[in-house]
Amino acid sequence: LDLELALRRALEQEQLLLYYQPKVQLDTGALAGAEALLRWQRPDYGLVYPAEFVSVLEDTGLIVRVGAWIIDAACRQIGQWLRNGVGPVRVAVNVASRQFVECDLAQIVQTALQRYGVPPELLELELTETALMSNSERTIGVLAQLKEMGLKVAIDDFGTGYSSLAYLQRFPIDKLKIDIAFVRDITTNPNDAAIARAIINMAHSLKLRVIAEGVETDDQLDYLRHSDCDEIQGFLFSQPLTAADMATLVHSGR
Numbered sequence: 001l002d003l004e005l006a007l008r009r010a011l012e013q014e015q016l017l018l019y020y021q022p023k024v025q026l027d028t029g030a031l032a033g034a035e036a037l038l039r040w041q042r043p044d045y046g047l048v049y050p051a052e053f054v055s056v057l058e059d060t061g062l063i064v065r066v067g068a069w070i071i072d073a074a075c076r077q078i079g080q081w082l083r084n085g086v087g088p089v090r091v092a093v094n095v096a097s098r099q100f101v102e103c104d105l106a107q108i109v110q111t112a113l114q115r116y117g118v119p120p121e122l123l124e125l126e127l128t129e130t131a132l133m134s135n136s137e138r139t140i141g142v143l144a145q146l147k148e149m150g151l152k153v154a155i156d157d158f159g160t161g162y163s164s165l166a167y168l169q170r171f172p173i174d175k176l177k178i179d180i181a182f183v184r185d186i187t188t189n190p191n192d193a194a195i196a197r198a199i200i201n202m203a204h205s206l207k208l209r210v211i212a213e214g215v216e217t218d219d220q221l222d223y224l225r226h227s228d229c230d231e232i233q234g235f236l237f238s239q240p241l242t243a244a245d246m247a248t249l250v251h252s253g254r
């Protein structure tokens with residue numbers, strides 16, 4: 001309960017901030033974009049990670065307001081980078097299930113894009129299979145609006161939920177993000193390797209792009225490259241960075 005109060009204050013007092021983790025295109029090594037990851041600069045505590053507070057945001061419904069703030073903050077940053085000649089960098093934001101149900105997500109996105117003069121194709125949304133499956137009719141409707149506007153949509157933590165092939169085809173999505181659980185032991189566990197390859201092949205037959213998250217070693221990278229994965233994200237290439245460090249990385253030419 002204390003945490004909830006502190007989070008309400010965090011939102012009002014601008015204690016929340018976004019870090020950016022680069023995504024890399026496997027064929028060229030070029031920067032494919034970045035995932036915005038929420039952080040909390042909590043007075044007297046230092047930098048707090050979402051593992052400590054995202055469940056509170058979700059359980060209390062605060063995630064709806066914080067989620068709108070995240071979309072605004074990401075668009076503000078994309079616009080700032082554009083005007084400073086950094087990029088263009090496509091930024092992916094994580095979107096919680098409740099944001100599809102308890103607010104007008106398309107309107108919030110539209111307002112943020114216009115406010116900062118951001119082209120819609122520079123904003124990507126990451127949502128989990130679970131978010132897709134709960135309230136799926138409404139969620140499909142909102143996704144269709146967002147796609148119509150020109151946004152990209154990715155399914156996060158793919159493989160851990162329960163979406164079927166037939167279902168996937170019904171959703172207006174662009175990309176699957178293979179969950180870290182299948183990437184971690186991809187070079188040593190044949191089952192994980194088989195699942196990762198199956199996801200990649202399935203994605204490609206549905207004309208979807210596929211990204212692997214949590215890539216930490218060269219061996220994982222080699223395996224994913226040989227399996228025809230499109231993009232990777234993980235500590236091997238970069239930790240999540242401050243906006244300033246992200247700009248430096250983009251300037252350095254990768």
Ligand code: G
Pocket residue numbers: 036037038049050051054063070093094095096
């Ligand atoms: O950044 P990692 O650094 O610790 O993130 C941990 C978890 O928190 C991940 O599952 C991630 O999806 C979630 N998370 C991080 N940033 C956001 C955000 O902006 N919105 C939502 N809904 N979840 C986030």
Ligand code: G
Pocket residue numbers: 021037094156157180213214215216233234235236240
């Ligand atoms: O659930 P989601 O994919 O949105 O959250 C991404 C999470 O994965 C963040 O907590 C981020 O810090 C973490 N992460 C990113 N790259 C790596 C990695 O290479 N290894 C591990 N273990 N975690 C990572």
Ligand code: MN
Pocket residue numbers: 035094126156
């Ligand atoms: Mn994510």
Ligand code: NA
Pocket residue numbers: 156157177179180213
């Ligand atoms: Na993920």
